[in-house]
Amino acid sequence: MKRIITFAVMLIAVLGLPVSAAAQDGIDTGDNAWILTSSALVLMMTGPGLALFYGGLVRQRNVLGTMMQSFAMMAMMTLLWAIYGYSLSFAEGNTFVGGFGHVFLNGVGMEPNGSIPHLTFMVFQLMFAIITPALISGAFAERMKFSAMLLFMALWGTVVYFPMVHMVWGGGFMSGDGMIPCLDFAGGSVVHMSSGVAALVIALYLGKRKGYPNEAMRPHNLSLAFIGACLLWVGWFGFNAGSALAADGLAAVAFVNTHFAAAAAVTGWLVVEWIRDGKPSVLGGITGAVAGLVAITPAAGFVGPMDSIIIGFAGGAICYFAVAVVKAKFGYDDSLDAFGVHGVGGTVGALLTGVFARMAIGGADGLVEGNAGQFVNNALGSALTWVFSGVATFVILKIVDAIIGVRVSAGDESIGLDISQHGEEAYN
């Protein structure tokens, strides 16, 4: 008897499913499944992806401190996003920043936002708010106080990232119907350019690591960096194809473009490196892949697969020059090349999006289709992003420096962040 009741309950539950789904009118379960999956993929880009990538590139005494910088963003940005970050990014507001309509996720529930639940959209966007500040940490590796890093990131998220999201994606003046409509599919300017420029400013502000560039500061474990880079590549499918906000044809285009660009960028970087330095290196290959993934990010849903190969190749080759030639020439210590890869790659991608965009794919034409105006808009948007992120980052640094001091003491720097900031060692 008991078994029959159980069966009956299960039957009702199964039959009841479509009914309860239908009750959530306007939600496409396929879209929702893909965006939730994408959200998880994008979180994986930060931890462990970026943490391993950056962690492998630093010296042994700083590996935990470097991983912790990424991991801390997974906690801190999540809480800020829940309390007010999502609201400042996506609630109704002015043209620069969102309002307080969604603070404490007020009004953000299971109801549809497009074809997915509003909560799904919110959590997908949250993962971008985590990785963007984490990217900056490559510039100040091995020499920033953990406490200062937390305060800096909280302020930077509030003053730079949330407004950037609003301006480009949340209905601000760089959005589709704004004053300067920029094409940024998944974050060329919002994520990579803004964090990359901030990285350059912070590298200049903090100064070089002790001993740089005379002392050999070789990556302590390239196998970790390799695993991290491969996780980034896979996670990027969620980043770009998820940005279609649906499991549709556009998502497929973005997925393919993402993959093609990464492959072309590995090739681009290695060709240049092989010619100039004599050997194709593993570090070169994985760095090239990341550069190509950055470059295709703004273009992923606007260009065709063959365009993405050109964009990826250009991203790989140009970022090589930014990292190997420009950095050496000017002598700044962008330790793990957050600017060289994300700032430069993001800018290359944003400009080339304005070149290769095609109406048939993302609903907008670029230079090659005869619409020079879009290229101008994307160039203008890039310039504004550089200035905004650069100036704001400098002011935030001044404030944090005045309150707690941004740089660790010379002694702490010599011991390493692992022991001086966290009281532990990675390898025993």
Added chain:
Amino acid sequence: MKKIEAVIQPFKLDDVREALKGIGHDRLTIYDVRGHGRQKGHKEVYRGQEYEVDLLPKVKLESYASDDRVDEIVNAIVESARTGKIGDGKVFVSDIASAIRIRSGETDDDAI
């Protein structure tokens, strides 16, 4: 009673151990060390930035023997560690005043 120290190429360690076993002297201590003699370092390039790596990884081995066995052991090490290229390393022999086996209290030649 002598101490025999040798700095060798890491990839020759297996050959040296094999050779020492072959003459019935398979007791030794190994250290991973870095250094260089006349051998120059090599160049490593990371993202276009060149580093001259002059402290190269080597293996240092240490063993103890009675006076009458020293020549045979040194010979075995030299023969087995040689590639003929610069960087093969060196062998040093020095006198030892005394030795004690902790477990049994045996001393000198009985202890090594």
